[in-house]
Amino acid sequence: MMFRTILLVAGLLASVGQAQTIPLPFSDELETRQISVTVTPGRHSMRGLPSDLIKARQQMHAKQDVSDDNLRRLADYGDGLAAQIFVRRLIAQGMAEERASDLAYYSAVAVGAGRVWTLPDMVDAMKRLDPKTEPRERIRKYIQVLYPHAWAGNTLALDAVVEFNGKDKLFGALSDSTRDKILAQGQENADGKVELRMAIAILERVELSLPERQEARNLLDRARKSTHLGVMTTAENLIAMMDRKYAADG
Template identity: 55%
Template sequence: MMQRLFTRAVLPALALSALALAVPVGTTAQTIPVPLADSAEDRQVSVVITPGVRSMRQVPTARLRELRRQMHDGIALPPAALRELADLGDGLAAQRYARVLIGQDGARPSDIAYYAAIAVGTGRIWTLPDMIAAMRQLDPASEPEARVRKYISVLYGQAWGGNTMALDAVAEFNGEGRLFGALSDKTRTRMIEQAGQNADGRLELRMALALLEKGVSGGMTPDETAEARRLLEQAARADSLAARATAENLLTLMEQRYGME
């Protein structure tokens, strides 16, 4: 009884999200909100993508070694010094420099995103929200390719390590006209596999809802119908009661509209 009452409350919100969008959505459903939250713990999962500077032996000059020593002693360094150390791959310096930029009027979002990415790549996951926020301001047509590769490396690495915020960002920035470009089949498959390991059902529901929204507005192909069903079946095995209940209701609606294969 509690589950039926819950799904009656949640399903209309999901249906409205899917059907009332005014903008096109791709197969990753980046713009469809799903009223299911991930946990703070899952957003803080961190892996080291690039170790960066771990010892003074990796710092090439005596001047830079002295600056790094001062930084680790708690001495505030000027922004230019932080940037020099960050350019060596020092994650702490990159994190501090990104925060300096965030506090500056007129700082370039590209610089914030890039130096935040260096920090996140060394495992400083607390900088991930700043990285993603800055990436949302970037122009896909003009962002340097080398920086985009850095964002991809860092976000994919953290996402495949189980960080749900990073996985959401991988979905958000993949797609035609988006920062990472068209979503490849390989990446799409890996996203779904990781979503299954995370077992929260959130990504599968977004992707399925995008397909269902397409079905309402213009019709789904048989392959898309089968894919939406597979995504919902995976979401129906999630640890989250909300995800399971929502997926089961959408599967029922699909059966009523499209029948079972």
């Protein structure tokens, strides 16, 4: 399986015009994907709610039926539980494609309130978003929620920060400060996965400048020091691939 993974990654990278993100099947520990940060404390009272939403919230906590619209409105008032239920309902209704933006946004509301179990739904929905049309205020919400989780050691959030930063990607060009934080957290994780993913994000580009090649090579050099056999072997094979491809450039 590991060698098939290496061949798959190398083959995809070698394909001309492949600009999509290449997933790496190196699973993280469940515990590191469940690290939770409360970014915006969820609603714990009825204060400020209109009367119809007070009734809806009471029904929700009594596990009675609440309309989709009222769940969404409660989520807009900062109710993390309502946001989580709304997301699960949209998924159950088969709306993953049609309402990806709502899924991503209301998942972010839930995760930001401490409901980290909704983070996979958030990340999956974000992969379906168009960076050109997604509202900026929603993108800011995704950043507000993902970054604190990533810096706290949540590996799913950290992977997402790597995936969604970059030219023509959802979060835009990767800033030096964000790059430094990603690498610092990757070094703390000490498994080489972040460095490998960042290198592959560079290698996915069709044409690479010399500085980009050097950056990818430096990241792969760090990744191949990993104690994770799959990460180490993949990094070494990608280095060999780069050496063959760019041998003429010295």
